[in-house]
Amino acid sequence: MRFIDETNIFIRSGKGGDGCVSFRREKFVPRGGPDGGDGGEGGSVYFEADEGINTLLNYRGKKHYYAENGEPGAGSQRNGKSGEDLILKVPVGTLIRHIETNEVLADLTEHGQKVLLLEGGRGGLGNVNFKSATNQVPQRATPGKEGIELEVELELKLIADIALIGMPNAGKSTLISVLSAAKPKIADYPFTTLEPNLGVVKMGEDQSFVIADIPGLIENASEGKGLGIKFLKHIERTKAFIHLVDVSWCLDEFEAFEQYVVIREELGKYNEDLLNKKELVCLTKIDAMTEEEIAKFVTFFEEQLDRKVLPISSVSGKSIDELKGLLSRLISGAQETKTENK
Numbered sequence: 001m002r003f004i005d006e007t008n009i010f011i012r013s014g015k016g017g018d019g020c021v022s023f024r025r026e027k028f029v030p031r032g033g034p035d036g037g038d039g040g041e042g043g044s045v046y047f048e049a050d051e052g053i054n055t056l057l058n059y060r061g062k063k064h065y066y067a068e069n070g071e072p073g074a075g076s077q078r079n080g081k082s083g084e085d086l087i088l089k090v091p092v093g094t095l096i097r098h099i100e101t102n103e104v105l106a107d108l109t110e111h112g113q114k115v116l117l118l119e120g121g122r123g124g125l126g127n128v129n130f131k132s133a134t135n136q137v138p139q140r141a142t143p144g145k146e147g148i149e150l151e152v153e154l155e156l157k158l159i160a161d162i163a164l165i166g167m168p169n170a171g172k173s174t175l176i177s178v179l180s181a182a183k184p185k186i187a188d189y190p191f192t193t194l195e196p197n198l199g200v201v202k203m204g205e206d207q208s209f210v211i212a213d214i215p216g217l218i219e220n221a222s223e224g225k226g227l228g229i230k231f232l233k234h235i236e237r238t239k240a241f242i243h244l245v246d247v248s249w250c251l252d253e254f255e256a257f258e259q260y261v262v263i264r265e266e267l268g269k270y271n272e273d274l275l276n277k278k279e280l281v282c283l284t285k286i287d288a289m290t291e292e293e294i295a296k297f298v299t300f301f302e303e304q305l306d307r308k309v310l311p312i313s314s315v316s317g318k319s320i321d322e323l324k325g326l327l328s329r330l331i332s333g334a335q336e337t338k339t340e341n342k
Contacts, residue, residue: 021140022034096115
């Protein structure tokens with residue numbers, strides 16, 4: 001399935017049915033008496049978040065979506081049938097924007113969340129509503145109200161607890177395959193990941209969290225270079241980052257740290273708030289390095305960042321269990337911070 005995270009669609013709520021002008025045709029009833037029924041309500045347009053959907057692909061082909069019109073009223077005070085509502089299901093994490101004003105109309109962040117976007121037109125009144133002492137034979141009924149038309153942009157921002165970030169080939173796809181049951185495409189060349197991957201990491205019986213593998217960033221990604229800018233939006237909702245730095249090819253610790261700095265700069269250029277998220281730095285692909293070499297890189301990073309840095313190997317499994325424990329605490333800390341800020 002192709003991963004589609006942006007598309008535009010045209011939506012319209014249903015028109016209300018027209019009211020009816022009608023008179024009873026009964027014996028001994030002067031002039032028949034008014035009995036025109038009301039028109040039915042037009043169908044409304046709703047959007048609903050569904051965790052079983054992970055792409056906007058279904059909305060890439062079909063562009064126009066209409067709720068059903070209400071039916072007109074009829075004689076014998078019969079009201080018209082209301083039109084069926086239109087419920088459009090989208091992935092959890094979908095933003096709905098007005099195409100012209102860029103106003104956010106809805107932000108669906110929870111499974112089952114449902115919002116009314118366009119209300120259906122009201123049905124018209126039949127002539128029975130206009131009978132009075134001075135108007136025993138009303139010839140008047142009102143038309144149903146027109147539906148509302150709108151073109152909207154759908155934008156998907158993935159909902160994940162942890163985002164894996166780093167340069168291309170930093171080992172993100174391999175790590176997510178080790179931590180979770182996700183099976184991303186893995187190969188030894190840059191930009192293997194052409195779309196985000198999601199995996200669920202289980203921590204015992206009661207705890208789990210969602211981790212997202214974000215395609216590799218490069219320098220000037222925030223200006224549109226490479227793949228990164230297309231997917232940076234998918235890390236905005238995450239609680240924390242795992243920042244992977246591939247040290248296997250670096251001649252020295254300065255070169256490795258420069259990779260880290262480049263990614264942080266790109267995050268800041270895109271959205272400065274990203275720099276305030278909790279972050280765990282991992283040095284990857286350490287299998288061919290000696291313990292002395294690893295220690296030198298770790299010491300340098302920890303001196304620069306003034307916090308713990310974890311060397312890991314997704315191939316051998318070195319420090320993966322420790323990483324899971326740190327991630328669990330990282331998630332708990334992010335949730336506590338979010339609660340304190342409310």
